[in-house]
Amino acid sequence: MYIRTLAFHDQKAVEKMDTGIPHDYVKEKFLYLLCHDHLFGAFSGDELISIAGYTVFAEQYAMLGRLRTAAAYRGRGIGTIMMEYVQTKALEQPAVQWTGFITQVTNKQTIKIAQTLMLEPVQTQYYGYLTAAGEKALSQRTSSRHEWEKVMDNNKKRQLLQRTANDYDRTRVFPYNIYCPLPFEESLWSDRYLDQCQCYQSGSRLFLLMKDDRIGSYYHVKYFWNDVFEQHGLWSIVTNQAALSHRRIWLDLTPSSARSLPDVSYVKVDTPWTLFGRHFS
Known part of the structure; x- marks a missing residue:
């Protein structure tokens, strides 16, 4: 061989x-x-x-x-x-300076490979997209209590992300692309990357919305807390943008976020995935 x-x-x-x-x-x-x-x-x-x-x-x-x-x-x-x-x-x-990979939690052989490569488990998440039923239900969840303002300046986007990273559990990950979680670190947020991300702020919260065409026509929602399905104003923005551009809506969900689904029919997900990774100096 x-x-x-x-x-x-x-x-x-x-x-x-x-x-x-x-x-x-x-x-x-x-x-x-x-x-x-x-x-x-x-x-x-x-x-x-x-x-x-x-x-x-x-x-x-x-x-x-x-x-x-x-x-x-x-x-x-x-x-x-x-x-x-x-x-x-x-x-x-x-x-x-870092290598890693994701694998489904049921793939025992690949998990053994991660151990051989001395990669450590970082976080387990669900990946999937909103179904038609989910889009319809969430698009109707509007509320003046959750006003989101669009952020245009990349430096402001970076500041908001850095503040989130500082408050965030350092074992958490940043949803860089679909099926591509990476360490939540400032070096990811180049101007070129942030130019591709719509950014919205509401108080201390923010979310990013990014087109991703690698496995289909999607808007990738990047939100960093477990109450995503309670953010009514967010869904008004996201579902409207998706409808205008004929894209589906992709989500990375922690187990806590997945458990908070109002209805399991809202999101099409598969077996959870675990990110393994390691920094090399």
């Missing part, structure tokens, strides 16, 4: 690999991922038997993932070898 960087000419090998996953995102979006990620493949002769990679965010944070192993080659430790290789390659980037 040998490992090398994947390229566009590997598309047919990727298509032939049997991952056992219907509508596999990594296979279907391979060419897109090549343009945005660092992807590597393990080969047995000419046969592609495993894929893994990493994506760098804000120059310092490498999110590992895209792990796939051909069904016929599972149980041989290839996934662990691939993730160790990918982490090593990520840390060769001079600016990278």
Whole structure:
């Protein structure tokens, strides 16, 4: 077995690999991922038997993932070898100071890989989107008691986020992109990133609203407290924006937030995910 960087000419090998996953995102979006990620493949002769990679965010944070192993080659430790290789390659980037990945809590094998890589559990969350029933119900929750003002200046956005980070449990995470939680740290909030985020403030609270098209057409709501479903004015803004742009609404929910759902039919979520990560000095 040998490992090398994947390229566009590997598309047919990727298509032939049997991952056992219907509508596999990594296979279907391979060419897109090549343009945005660092992807590597393990080969047995000419046969592609495993894929893994990493994506760098804000120059310092490498999110590992895209792990796939051909069904016929599972149980041989290839996934662990691939993730160790990918982490090593990520840390060769001079600016990278943190590596991590997310996995569903039911994926015991990947959790073992996190332990092998000496990555620590950071936080468990639910990821999902509002259903049509949820959008309809929450769009009707308007209240003058929850006035939200739009913040245009990036320095003001950054100050609000930093204040939130200071008051926040330091084990918590920042929902950088869909399926991409990262450490809640100021280095994430570049002007380029904040330019993409609408920001609204109400007293000591804020939320960000950001378009995300990687897995579909979504507005990603970034709110940092467990009472998101009590913020009526927030939902008036978000559902109106989503309706105007024909986007669904994506949420990252802590277990406490998920338990506060007014109705379980409002949000389509799957098994919770845990972020594992570690800083490297």
